[in-house]
Amino acid sequence: MRTTHLQFRRGLAGDAPALAEFAARTFFETFGADNDPTHMQAHLAEAYGIAQQSAELRDPDFATLLATLDDTLVAYAQVRQGSAPACVMEADAIELHRFYVDRPAHGLGIAQRMMEQVRAVAREFGARHLWLGVWERNPRAIAFYRKAGFVDVGAHLFDVGGDRQTDRVMIAPLGA
Numbered sequence: 001m002r003t004t005h006l007q008f009r010r011g012l013a014g015d016a017p018a019l020a021e022f023a024a025r026t027f028f029e030t031f032g033a034d035n036d037p038t039h040m041q042a043h044l045a046e047a048y049g050i051a052q053q054s055a056e057l058r059d060p061d062f063a064t065l066l067a068t069l070d071d072t073l074v075a076y077a078q079v080r081q082g083s084a085p086a087c088v089m090e091a092d093a094i095e096l097h098r099f100y101v102d103r104p105a106h107g108l109g110i111a112q113r114m115m116e117q118v119r120a121v122a123r124e125f126g127a128r129h130l131w132l133g134v135w136e137r138n139p140r141a142i143a144f145y146r147k148a149g150f151v152d153v154g155a156h157l158f159d160v161g162g163d164r165q166t167d168r169v170m171i172a173p174l175g176a
Contacts, residue, residue: 006110008117011064011076016054019064022073024048026100034137035160042161062097063121067114074105075114079121084131087154087169094127115148119174128174133158133167145170
């Protein structure tokens with residue numbers, strides 16, 4: 001897979017069906033083997049349906065970024081305004097809500113380029129810091145976020161279909 005035709009753009013309402021499928025699949029591929037199938041299916045149904053994705057694409061507190069390679073969706077990220085856990089002390093922080101790259105596209109530099117897009121969108125919201133929650137049992141993602149300048153500031157709970165799991169909360173300054 002080459003990155004010669006890699007494009008980034010904001011998600012639109014018409015992207016909801018493709019985004020719902022992609023988001024559910026990448027979440028399942030990332031976490032399915034380490035979670036109870038009943039909890040996983042409940043979470044996927046609640047978080048990644050077409051109705052949910054449509055609502056998020058229309059919500060002014062969300063920005064959904066899509067990366068396509070030769071017109072195929074290969075990554076997406078969502079930035080979301082809202083409340084942060086108590087361990088996020090910066091009042092000007094915005095959440096990196098979701099960040100996924102399709103497995104066949106790993107290692108192509110897409111994640112780093114998507115992070116640049118995320119930072120630009122976060123600045124458009126007026127934020128000066130970006131925070132995220134990452135499952136404590138996801139060392140690959142934690143290493144990526146550390147390399148991208150994030151530091152661990154605490155923890156919060158994340159519900160996966162009724163299973164309360166611990167996410168590490170990480171934060172990074174956005175810079176100029």
